[in-house]
Amino acid sequence: MKIDHIALQVDDIRESVDWYIDNYGCSIIHCDDTWAFLQFDNIKLALVIEDQHPHHISFKVDEIEWEDHIVEHRDGSVSKYVQDPSGNKIEVIKYKGK
Amino acid sequence: MKIDHIALQVDDIRESVDWYIDNYGCSIIHCDDTWAFLQFDNIKLALVIEDQHPHHISFKVDEIEWEDHIVEHRDGSVSKYVQDPSGNKIEVIKYKGK
Numbered sequence: 001m002k003i004d005h006i007a008l009q010v011d012d013i014r015e016s017v018d019w020y021i022d023n024y025g026c027s028i029i030h031c032d033d034t035w036a037f038l039q040f041d042n043i044k045l046a047l048v049i050e051d052q053h054p055h056h057i058s059f060k061v062d063e064i065e066w067e068d069h070i071v072e073h074r075d076g077s078v079s080k081y082v083q084d085p086s087g088n089k090i091e092v093i094k095y096k097g098k
Numbered sequence: 099m100k101i102d103h104i105a106l107q108v109d110d111i112r113e114s115v116d117w118y119i120d121n122y123g124c125s126i127i128h129c130d131d132t133w134a135f136l137q138f139d140n141i142k143l144a145l146v147i148e149d150q151h152p153h154h155i156s157f158k159v160d161e162i163e164w165e166d167h168i169v170e171h172r173d174g175s176v177s178k179y180v181q182d183p184s185g186n187k188i189e190v191i192k193y194k195g196k
Contacts, residue, residue: 009184085110088106
């Protein structure tokens with residue numbers, strides 16, 4: 001299975017986007033003041049604001065059980081967080097139409 | 099550029115390896131009581147013990163300037179940590195002979 005994306009909390013989205021582009025070369029999928037999504041050759045990196053999302057890694061699944069704690073995002077994807085045995089946050093995400 | 103690997107801190111390496119294999123399917127590159135390296139289809143995931151390595155993402159580079167703060171690993175790779183503008187730990191690693 002692929003890891004769909006990594007999410008890191010940052011203080012300033014646009015400053016961080018510039019830093020990752022300048023240092024490591026990637027393209028912008030999305031960028032506004034509240035979050036950014038960067039495309040590297042093998043994986044996407046989400047930059048998020050601390051109070052909106054936790055640090056996490058994300059796995060894309062074909063189906064997600066409709067239950068409590070599922071969040072629907074603006075792009076139509078749905079996701080929920082689970083935790084690994086040590087409490088690391090793991091997002092399980094289903095993209096719209098995929 | 100590719101992101102070479104992600105590293106997450108865990109409490110128990112072998113318990114965590116089993117959890118990631120059972121839930122998300124990956125193969126084991128390395129596993130002992132102090133760290134593990136898991137291969138997903140697009141990226142590697144390192145599981146590390148809290149007092150040995152920080153949470154980080156890692157970029158592979160062809161050259162690394164030989165200076166303070168470089169660490170040589172048991173497999174001959176050398177690396178150093180830098181920080182993004184928000185203090186997230188970024189490892190820059192050069193593999194032996196690559």
